[in-house]
Amino acid sequence: MIKLYLAEDQQLLNTALAGILDLEDDLTMVGTAVNGQVALDQIETLQPDVVLLDIEMPGMTGLEIARQLHTRQPQIKVIILTTFAQPSYFKQAISTEVAGYLLKDGPSDDLIVAIHSVMKGKVVYAPELVVGLTTQTKNPLSERETEVLRAIANGLSTKQAAESLFLSDGTVRNYMSTILSKLDASNRVEAIQIARHNGWL
Known part of the structure; x- marks a missing residue:
């Protein structure tokens, strides 16, 4: 018998x-x-074989739960179920080595097949997500520019970003100017949106 746990806020x-x-x-x-934090606490107590996680949930996102389980309970198989076919979410899920990433609008039979597949050690990704990832636009930002934009996207001020990356305020401003130019963005918010949409953060 395969033990399942479902975290879905709807x-x-x-x-x-x-x-x-x-x-x-x-x-x-x-x-x-229906709450991510509650889900994580219960998962660690109940020890299911497979966990089905929505991404957007109150308390903690599905991707955050997946990261925690990957570190603390790697034997638990994680399948992300989402309405979001965004490359950035998919890349984050892959980085935490989730066993599956499927879209909610797929047939329930596909999900049942996926559950059995991941229990056999296979990895199951929705085909449209894989296609989206392989056709993704190449990141025009350098590694350092990406680090700067990620820091700003995480809510840090220019000064805080400079301190966290061991740079001067002026250097961070110069990086941001280059980032806006490369992404053809009019401001920081737009640059962050473009980078997130393309999975560069």
Whole structure:
């Protein structure tokens, strides 16, 4: 029997999906949550075989839960279920070595097949996400420029970004000027949006 845990903040979808999966002879739903922090706490207690995670949830995102489990409970298989086909989310999921990344609008039969596949040690990604990743635009920013923009995107001021990267304020400003030019962005917010959309952060 494969033990499942579902973390999905849309209560209706949470209940419906849990019910569908629980009907399978070899699947059993050991718990569900609509809050990410609650989900992580319960997962570590219940020790399911496979965890199904939404990305956007209150308390903690699915990607944050995946990172925690990868470090502390690597034997638990993680499948991300999302409506977001964004390359940046997909790349983050790959970096935490999730076993699966599927879109919510796919057939439930595909999800059931994916659960059995990851239990056999396979990795299952939605084809459209893989295509999106391989056709992605190359990052025009240097590694250092990407670090500067990531620091700003994380809410740091120019001064704080400079301190965290061991640079002067003027150097960070120069980097930001170059970043805006390379991304053809009119301001920092637009530059961050462009970089995130393309998965460069």
